[in-house]
Amino acid sequence: MTTSALAPTAPIGGPTLTQKRELVTAIPGPRSLELLERKKQSVAAAIGITLPVFVEAAGGGVVRDVDGNTLIDFGSGIAVTGVGNSAPAVVEAVTQQVAQFTHTCFMVNGYESYIEVAEKLNEITPGDHEKRTALFNSGAEAVENAIKIARYFTGKQAVVAFDHAYHGRTNLTMGLTAKSMPYKSGFGPFASEIYRAPMSYPFRDGGISGDEAAARAILQIEKQVGAANLAAIIIEPIQGEGGFIEPAPGFLPALSAWATANNVIFIADEVQTGFARTGDLFASNHEDLVPDIMVTAKGIAGGLPLSAVTGRADVMDAAHVGGLGGTYGGNPIACAAALATIRTFEESGAINRAREIGTIFRGRLNGLRAGDPRIGDVRGRGAMIAMEIIDPATKEPDAALTSKVAAAAHAAGVIVLTCGTFGNVIRFLPPLSISNELIADGLDVVRDALAKA
Numbered sequence: 001m002t003t004s005a006l007a008p009t010a011p012i013g014g015p016t017l018t019q020k021r022e023l024v025t026a027i028p029g030p031r032s033l034e035l036l037e038r039k040k041q042s043v044a045a046a047i048g049i050t051l052p053v054f055v056e057a058a059g060g061g062v063v064r065d066v067d068g069n070t071l072i073d074f075g076s077g078i079a080v081t082g083v084g085n086s087a088p089a090v091v092e093a094v095t096q097q098v099a100q101f102t103h104t105c106f107m108v109n110g111y112e113s114y115i116e117v118a119e120k121l122n123e124i125t126p127g128d129h130e131k132r133t134a135l136f137n138s139g140a141e142a143v144e145n146a147i148k149i150a151r152y153f154t155g156k157q158a159v160v161a162f163d164h165a166y167h168g169r170t171n172l173t174m175g176l177t178a179k180s181m182p183y184k185s186g187f188g189p190f191a192s193e194i195y196r197a198p199m200s201y202p203f204r205d206g207g208i209s210g211d212e213a214a215a216r217a218i219l220q221i222e223k224q225v226g227a228a229n230l231a232a233i234i235i236e237p238i239q240g241e242g243g244f245i246e247p248a249p250g251f252l253p254a255l256s257a258w259a260t261a262n263n264v265i266f267i268a269d270e271v272q273t274g275f276a277r278t279g280d281l282f283a284s285n286h287e288d289l290v291p292d293i294m295v296t297a298k299g300i301a302g303g304l305p306l307s308a309v310t311g312r313a314d315v316m317d318a319a320h321v322g323g324l325g326g327t328y329g330g331n332p333i334a335c336a337a338a339l340a341t342i343r344t345f346e347e348s349g350a351i352n353r354a355r356e357i358g359t360i361f362r363g364r365l366n367g368l369r370a371g372d373p374r375i376g377d378v379r380g381r382g383a384m385i386a387m388e389i390i391d392p393a394t395k396e397p398d399a400a401l402t403s404k405v406a407a408a409a410h411a412a413g414v415i416v417l418t419c420g421t422f423g424n425v426i427r428f429l430p431p432l433s434i435s436n437e438l439i440a441d442g443l444d445v446v447r448d449a450l451a452k453a
């Protein structure tokens with residue numbers, strides 16, 4: 001059995017998990033159903049659960065639920081546990097740290113691991129210029145702070161985000177996010193001075209080039225906002241929740257060049273694409289993009305909540321002392337996890353593994369597409385791959401079929417997620433610690449779910 005160098009050897013303390021899909025009850029099983037009832041009586045209904053099994057253990061490429069079912073993980077907790085769930089190095093680092101001290105608030109008393117994480121991010125993010133980093137907890141919090149920093153540095157207020165963008169669920173980041181339901185509907189009003197520009201969406205924009213799409217976006221920005229008022233452009237190098245939309249080559253570099261020429265801060269939101277997920281350490285590396293600010297989270301700490309804003313030192317140092325902060329930002333346990341996670345990525349060939357995984361997924365999905373026109377597009381890079389589901393007669397999005405296929409995969413013990421402005425994208429975000437055998441079995445399940453739908 002070929003397994004990734006990232007696969008857990010002997011998990012420390014954790015249960016030994018059989019790296020094989022195995023169902024012993026219906027999905028969800030009886031214990032999960034009991035917990036689901038309790039959840040309904042105790043947790044806000046707005047907190048939904050995509051696949052309502054409750055987890056007992058996870059690692060490698062599987063999740064084991066409280067009923068003893070072992071499911072294949074094609075979601076990584078939404079692109080978080082790329083290094084593997086309960087990755088041994090992370091477990092060891094966190095165990096040691098939690099026994100030393102759990103919290104000081106870095107703004108009260110510092111600790112070395114925060115500095116080490118900042119030094120590491122300044123080193124590995126694109127660009128050899130001097131950088132600074134600020135640590136937070138969630139992706140949305142980091143995006144909020146990236147915008148604060150850009151506005152402070154430029155003295156300008158407007159911000160441009162793109163069609164199909166997703167940047168979070170806080171007030172400002174909801175304003176930056178494009179899709180209304182479920183993220184924004186009913187939660188307004190939203191922050192002011194946020195503008196939207198057209199995205200390069202090769203499958204749906206008539207195949208215009210990256211340069212043409214950038215020219216279209218820049219013209220709209222110049223006419224509807226004006227560079228003199230614009231603090232920042234924020235964009236995901238591959239859009240995540242909006243549908244794994246990979247812009248045409250040249251789109252991002254053209255936007256970045258325009259921003260630089262117009263004293264506009266270019267922010268790359270790599271919350272979902274960062275840390276080897278796309279077959280580069282960061283998706284920005286793919287076109288040699290050097291953002292002024294990069295936002296990271298998710299894959300950074302193997303499951304512990306941590307996010308970061310890393311950017312040009314002149315930009316990051318502009319705000320007055322005390323202007324940025326928060327109680328838990330860069331907490332010591334998450335910093336310990338991040339250092340272990342990044343070290344594991346660096347030492348275990350994560351980038352090559354992500355590329356291998358992408359080759360396997362694209363090969364299988366393009367094979368399905370050749371015989372099934374309902375698969376309109378297969379796209380993405382590395383271990384961030386998706387297929388867009390359509391009505392082949394009209395190319396219209398088919399959200400109903402998408403949901404049906406995902407539900408069938410869940411019932412068969414494969415955790416697969418959907419996304420997209422139109423709800424018609426099935427996305428694959430496996431942990432880089434997954435084995436080729438689990439990938440093959442999981443994709444067989446998706447194949448059969450499509451065939452029966």
Ligand SMILES: Cc1ncc(COP(=O)(O)O)c(CNCCCC(=O)O)c1O
Pocket residue numbers: 078137138139140141143166167168169236240241269270271272297298
């Ligand atoms: C690019 C990009 N920027 C920002 C964020 C926000 O990160 P937080 O850690 O969820 O706040 C995300 C989070 N994506 C998953 C959201 C899941 C959901 O809430 O339904 C992202 O993908």
